[in-house]
Amino acid sequence: MTGSLSLAPDERRVGFLVGAAVGAALAARTAGATDAPAVRAALADGVVPLAPPAGRRRAAVALADGLLEELLxxxxxxxxLSHRWVAWWREDGLDADAGLVEALAHLASFDAPLGEQGRSTAAALAATLPAALAVGSPRTMVAGTFHTARLLDPTPEGGLMAVAVVLAAGNFLQGRRDFIADVLGMLRANEAAEALFGRVQAIARDPRRAPPPPRAGQADAIEVGCWALWHAHHRPRAIEVLEAMATTGGISPDAGAVLGGLLGARDGIATWPAAWIEGTGEDAVLRQAAALRAGG
Incomplete structure (x- = not known):
């Protein structure tokens, strides 16, 4: 695995928070493209981010920023936090998938999360990413991530996958590359279902077989999490990974945020194309400021 092990903590935090926003915007460029001609048309000007319309914020960024403000x-x-999320949904709701809409509608109506009969949503992974900033308090980080994720994804597996992603990001923020042992230990300690444990365990075993790309509107939190963790573990060149995500097409901004955040925390974003940072718009500026506040 390549990538700098000597990045300053601020560089990792900036990479983490800005990288998630960039990943979401890159995925958004081709999220609606379902075939090769549509992808080519969407990328007519190259692999560049699709900034949100003026005055609007994507779910992957807005939800995570709600948690970030709570942490700061x-x-x-x-x-x-749930009230922050519901307010964003009522006023904006950009990129909210069916599972997220269901969860937020229930929070709005009953001021309580859905029961376990609700559907899984990758939005829970994107929303809880900033919890990794609390890596200095690992027990609090793990418990807090799980309960926060369950506001949006009522399935126990979805909550544990959110914790897995946050643990990986926390390792990267501390300059450690190997997160698999920590994630498997957490899953075993929390009596994760064998199917979930096996899927995460397989990430380290198979460096040549990438999980299938998570399709927007179809993939659940586990599919998105395993896909992002596999790439963060095995693929050393972040720019190539994100370009491949965009050229594949049909991947949601939520999934893009998870992947971009992990890669940014791992390597920083100093070598990423300037057009990616600038093309992400105000989200990148706000995230950079938040990262510096978090290191305050």
């Missing part, structure tokens, strides 16, 4: 404010209040 000194502590996470889940009820207050």
């Amino acid at each position: 404010g000194g502590g996470v209040d889940l009820q207050r």
